[in-house]
Amino acid sequence: MINFDNAATTFPKPRTVRMAMDRALLEYGGNAGRGGHQLTTKTSDQVFAAREEAAAFFGGKPENTIFCLNCTHALNLAIQGILEPNDHVIISSLEHNAVLRPVAAMVREQGIRCSIAPISDNDEETIAAFQERIRPDTKAIICTLASNVTGQILPYREIAALCRENGICMIADGAQACGTLPVQLPDGMNILCTAGHKGLYGASGTGLLLTDTKFPIKPLLYGGTGSLSAKLEMPDFLPDRLECGTLNIAGILSLRAGIAFVREKGVNRIFHHETACCEKLLSMLKTMPQITVYRKPNVQYAPIISFNADGFPAETLAEALDQKGFCLRAGLHCAPLAHRSIGTIDGGTVRFAPSVFNTLPEVTALGNAIRMITTS
Secondary structure, eight states: OEEOBTTTOOOSOOHHHHHHHHHHHHHOOSOTTSOOSHHHHHHHHHHHHHHHHHHHHHTOOGGGEEEESSHHHHHHHHHHHHOOTTOEEEEETTOOHHHHHHHHHHHHHHOOEEEEEOOOSSHHHHHHHHHHHOOTTEEEEEEESBOTTTOBBOOHHHHHHHHHHHTOEEEEEOTTTBTTBOOOGGGSOSEEEEESSSTTOOOSSOEEEEEOSSSOOOOSSOOOOSSSTTOSSOOSSTTGGGOOSOOOHHHHHHHHHHHHHHHHHOHHHHHHHHHHHHHHHHHHHTTOTTEEEOOOTTOOBOSOEEEEETTBOHHHHHHHHHHTTEEOEEEOTTOHHHHHHHTOTTTOEEEEBOOTTOOHHHHHHHHHHHHHHHHO
16 A cells, blocks of 8 residues: 555655654653653653654754654644633634634634634735624634645734734644644744644654744643652643653653654655655656646645546545555545635545655656546
């Protein structure tokens, strides 16, 4: 099987990531932060080294780098930890359900007010859309850095500047950008949430939240931290305030190895390689009149392509490609807002998302398979 569904989770993983998980299970079996014996101390040191690696990669501080289960967990920490009843929040029209559903729940249950800023193919219009929706009670802007459906890159640095000018918290969903785009916390976002298992090549069950601490985050979960155990309240310092219970040691050490892999390869090199794969497929799809590609001219895209074929529901086409050995995801991709924006809410699209491990011959083989299936 050739995996072109790397926007869901990258596969295969680098050898160093697999080795890091093996070593974690063989050598680092302590419960980090719990106890002072040698096994725990060795494990805690490894977790802190992973925290330092992640913080350095994104321009943050280790103590303000929180390990999460995935990007959805990180976003829920940020959204539910920042917003309070009757606050106003602005989200983009391309948001994933990891943003839309917690915001919608807070609208229903806590009286949060939400505005949706339409994303244009013109960055100035997009920024203006956010600007026009800012109100005196606006607490946060939450937006993806790159759409998981079309790959469109939002002008997130400019949106961050808009937040700073208005004293608004910016919460960024970096799931489809981190590891592929040169994302840094000092780009202006206050809270950066991302997946560990996508462009950072860590294991499933890993994610990150980095904060500049300008907007304190209330805990979402309560429990043991190994610190201040005699108190009923969660600690008031990070990372303990937002991390409770036993950490995913093997996953965290795999994430450290994944970030090191991306750093060694170079984010720009990875972006150019994956973009070359996209350009190769686009060049083939353009010769097929039965194919609709959901991209616009003069728009910047992360290496993701959504497309449909006349007469073939997205799920049917993806199933036919699966039978020929190609893994692509079809449907709404957990992002109904984005599909409403591009007019595909009824059936979704087929999504192509390469990784650093895919090759141009593999892309050519996929293009030939699409042609064969859709013209037979």
